Amino acid sequence: MAKPRKKPPLRTVQIYCSGCRALLFKYRKGGKGSLIKCFIERITEDHTNKTGTCPGCGQVFARETMIRGTPAYKIIGGKVQVK
Numbered sequence: 001m002a003k004p005r006k007k008p009p010l011r012t013v014q015i016y017c018s019g020c021r022a023l024l025f026k027y028r029k030g031g032k033g034s035l036i037k038c039f040i041e042r043i044t045e046d047h048t049n050k051t052g053t054c055p056g057c058g059q060v061f062a063r064e065t066m067i068r069g070t071p072a073y074k075i076i077g078g079k080v081q082v083k
Contacts, residue, residue, distance in 0.1 A: 024048055
């Protein structure tokens with residue numbers, strides 16, 4: 001399987017909790033599709049205290065997994081908003 005690109009994308013997006021609107025990540029996203037997974041190496045700012053859990057309301061929004069041999073967060077549908 002192919003690995004994610006070595007050069008990170010230029011576009012930075014902010015990821016918010018859909019429940020309480022707390023800022024979770026600033027992430028270097030590639031492509032124009034919806035957010036399904038976040039490679040950990042592309043996260044520029046992490047505002048969460050516990051892995052995959054919102055610091056504001058405590059809702060679990062992602063699971064930690066390996067995607068193509070690289071650590072990533074698999075986002076649960078409808079739990080986050082991207083701006």
